[in-house]
Amino acid sequence: MPNPFDAYAPTKSNPWTLAKAGHLLRRTTFGPTRAELQAALRDGPEATATRLLHGTAPTADELATSEFTAGERSLPPGASATQLAAWWLGRILRTGHPLREKVTLFWHNHFATSVVKVQNARLMLGQYRLLHQHALGDFRALLTAMSTDPAMMVWLDATMSKKGVPNENYARELMELFSLGRGPYTEADVREAARAFTGYEVTPAGGKLNPRQHDGGPKTVLGRTGDFAADDIVKLCLDHPACPRFLVTKLLREFVSDTAVTPPAVVEPLAKRYRESGFDTAQLVETILRSEFFFAAANHRAKVKAPVEFAVGIVRGLGANVGPLRLAQQLENLGQQLFAPPSVKGWDGGPAWLNAQTLLGRQNLALALTEGESDLLHGATGNAEVVDRLLEVFLQHDVPAATRRGLIDYLDAAPKARRPVTWTAADAVAHRLRSVTHLVLALPEFQLA
Amino acid sequence: MTTTTTTTTTTTRRDFLHASTLLSFGATVPGFLGRSALAAQPSDKPGGRDTVLVVVQLTGGNDGLNTVIPRRDPLYLKHRPKIGIKPADALKLTDEFGLHPAMTGLAGLYADGKVAVVHGVGYPNPDQSHFRSMDIWHAASTAATLTDGWLGRGLKQKPLGSFHLSDGKEPSPLALAGATHRVPSIASLADYQLKVSATNAAERAAQKAVISGGANPTPSPPGDLLDFVRRTATTTYAGSDRLQALAKGNESKVPYPATGLATRLKLAAQLIDAGVGARVLYVSHENYDTHAGQGSATGAHANLLGDLSAAVTAFTRDVAARGHGDRVCLMTFSEFGRRAKENGSGGTDHGSGAPMLVVGGKVKAGLHGTHPSLETLDDGNLVHTTDFRHVYAALLDTWLGLDANAVLGPGFQPLAVV
Incomplete structure (x- = not known):
């Protein structure tokens, strides 16, 4: 029997596709841009995974900015939870190594510590640095x-x-x-x-x-x-056999699926390797991300996006310019305030992210995020091309044909709608594009990673 | 769907959320839109078709021994020299027992015959993990894998209108899982609507049609994550407009304190009064995990109990003023009580056996059950004297008119609190 954690290599019957590239990018970044999707599709799984695992080193300018904004004057001990969350979101929006931030967030959820009780932003930043330092260590x-x-x-x-x-x-x-x-x-x-x-x-x-x-x-x-x-x-x-098993199970859930119950036969060999590697998290994550197991079709869209992924994914996909402070405020209502998990158990994640109020909150945030400038749709001619461009970036075309048809029909019918008399033709077009973008972001498939 | 795990770790709530309950959402129409919603009318007898249950969860493990104080027991202050409440400071219920001095509102309601106190509630072999013990209370079961809740199973029998009043962040409670519909979580009615970019009614309708259509284009395999999202979306969109319209203009005339819990209970009162068929409402109050510096007559724990008491009191007065006093019953619980002896940090570690409060116009007021001994402890913990499922049985059976036996299994006679 082949090992499920053997590296995936494209074959004729199991080719490298936009769907697989999207799957890899959704799990390792906070949502891909169109350029990232196209590069991944061009470069193949091996080179793309390598790029994601190593990231891009921050420029001197980025480092200086992050240090400055983390300084005692910008973030004093009494800085608010929202300011603190905004600091991290700023990093997440700019980082050249999204996987490392993502794994840092995984550990933040694992060692879930809240500023609400700690009441000292300096100490929370100190813990962030510890998590970031060892995230892939x-x-x-x-x-x-x-x-x-x-x-x-x-x-x-x-x-x-x-x-x-x-x-x-x-x-x-x-x-x-x-x-x-x-x-x-x-x-x-x-x-x-x-x-x-x-x-x-x-x-x-x-x-x-x-x-x-x-x-x-x-x-x-x-x-x-x-x-x-x-x-x-x-x-x-650490020496107890339950420890590597516990962590491997949790990391599989993080990277592969909210819902699949991973059988011991799958967990055990990975747990053994994790222990033997001296708990080398980078190696474990690499094994998972390159594996046949990871790319199996059943694991595509097998996770509910965390609010941070949902929101940042929209911002990145649109190439929008949104301030991290505003984003941090919005995320509080969706159930994920960074540095303030609800208890030491962290966020439950998975289906627990979604209930009536948080779903409405997500759809309404998506609407608000479509308000700004975006050049995503530049050069798209015709309603079908507009819809296809949006479905490519945000969903990698992973929707039923009827859904695509419904969106195109909506756009086809939209010019007949009554508009405020003061609007120019260009205003009406911008409104249509914004509306259809929101309709795409409101699709149930977009809730899933 | 899996039902067991074979590793050494037993299944926790987290596993439940990730794995097994995606199936348990059944039909997509929320209870408050169903037929039962239309039947609700005030009635003055418990067990009637329109009684309302409000559950208040005290998250973190409320220190029961400093909530209902055994004023006469000399061991009490011996166990708790720093944090104990002086007998004279406790708000007298009887010669033997008093409420924490911060609970003035509830003491008043007790004097009015609207509060039942059940002593020493717990379950055998108490678990001291917050998360496991909370799951046991939610599921009313100690089985290894817990996938649905006591209220959810009750709602499966009868689709009573039900709501989770959330702080906007907390997930839907396990207690409500297993119902035939997904119980909606609501933080604020103002935000409980789907906004779209439309500039006129026709366009709004067209956009909402695309959004609703996208949520239900083809039947997906039940239990699949996409199916779960679609069901959640369909229930939510169906309910949001209706609820907005119904709940308009029934603001409370009774003043509520400016706390999160009070805000949620105020919303509960509004929904009860709105004629949307609200019969089961669920609210949480956080931060009871007082390992350190919990204080005594004043301090962190006093503030929690003060907030609880003030919010419950305002709610009770509000629903009474709106004419629903006799059909509303509120119950408090926590995942465990705390250790009999205080620890070295001026707080208390995880324990067991703690009181439950049942509040309402038709409760059998007074003290129920036996207070746990402060002398015979189990590894430092109070030994419970009443299984919580007897209280649940009363609320399910006597109060809501559901079949408690089917929900809880045999052997849990209703305790006469209602």
């Missing part, structure tokens, strides 16, 4: 550093945990949400592990152990006994 280093990340320490009350009076919050979520998932540990493991996390304090130089407040006595955790401190507990979790 060594998960062991990330998990270890997280126990003394000041934002995390405030978020899960580690700063309050002292010898004799441990606080269980961090120890529990370390096992349940950050490394093992429910099942492999007991309540006794949580209580014992909590003792190992006593005595860590936030200092100007980061989280530090204060030995006088630390419970240095023997503890029994996950079947091992010793005078454990924080790093030892993290290592016990």
